[in-house]
Amino acid sequence: MFEKVYRQLRRFIPPEPCSICGKPGHDDVALCNLCREKLPTLRNIPLELQKHPQWEKIIIPYRYSDPLSPLIQQLKFNHKLHHARLFGALMLESLQYAMDDTPDYILPVPLHPRRLRQRGFNQALEIIHTPAKQLGISVDLTSCRREIHTEAQAGLKASARRENLRDAFTVTRQLNGKSIAIFDDVVTTGSTMRALTTTLKRGGAGKIQLWALAYTPPHG
Numbered sequence: 308m309f310e311k312v313y314r315q316l317r318r319f320i321p322p323e324p325c326s327i328c329g330k331p332g333h334d335d336v337a338l339c340n341l342c343r344e345k346l347p348t349l350r351n352i353p354l355e356l357q358k359h360p361q362w363e364k365i366i367i368p369y370r371y372s373d374p375l376s377p378l379i380q381q382l383k384f385n386h387k388l389h390h391a392r393l394f395g396a397l398m399l400e401s402l403q404y405a406m407d408d409t410p411d412y413i414l415p416v417p418l419h420p421r422r423l424r425q426r427g428f429n430q431a432l433e434i435i436h437t438p439a440k441q442l443g444i445s446v447d448l449t450s451c452r453r454e455i456h457t458e459a460q461a462g463l464k465a466s467a468r469r470e471n472l473r474d475a476f477t478v479t480r481q482l483n484g485k486s487i488a489i490f491d492d493v494v495t496t497g498s499t500m501r502a503l504t505t506t507l508k509r510g511g512a513g514k515i516q517l518w519a520l521a522y523t524p525p526h527g
């Protein structure tokens with residue numbers, strides 16, 4: 308009911324301004340056609356993610372670079388929560404195009420409770436909840452917890468990183484073969500996603516898909 312009224316009202320509201328240049332957006336998405344063409348498409352899934360075959364399917368539509376990366380930064384660090392709507396709309400398009408199997412759940416990568424308190428929101432959840440609803444897939448917020456504050460590991464060597472991540476997540480219930488798509492805003496080495504996948508599989512999960520908005524290559 309509400310959505311119908313909203314849709315009718317929507318026709319009288321000018322489109323949201325483009326998140327990048329500020330000109331009128333297009334098709335209910337806060338992005339103009341010109342800026343949309345400038346989005347940094349990720350043409351091939353990087354080998355370092357592909358060579359670990361625990362993911363049934365990897366869907367990552369963009370590279371983490373201009374003009375997308377400043378918007379992601381603004382979402383995470385300046386509370387520009389409206390960008391999550393734009394990213395959600397972009398994710399929805401890619402999922403509709405690339406998804407083969409519909410997962411039972413989408414699991415936004417959990418933040419450590421301390422990080423969640425600092426930021427006030429989980430950006431992965433903010434981005435994915437609307438596309439999840441539109442695709443009719445449940446978002447799972449309860450079956451996995453982040454136990455270790457792992458985000459300060461940029462300075463660690465790969466082996467130390469893996470060690471630090473090994474017990475980063477805990478599964479809180481039996482997952483009974485359910486298929487799960489894990490989602491994060493940005494993926495780099497994939498080490499966090501691998502740790503999460505291992506934990507979910509140990510907890511009884513079936514097929515796991517890896518979804519993210521953007522990929523950025525690791526430095527050095």
Ligand SMILES: [Zn+2]
Pocket residue numbers: 325326327328329330338339340341342343
């Ligand atoms: Zn624009």
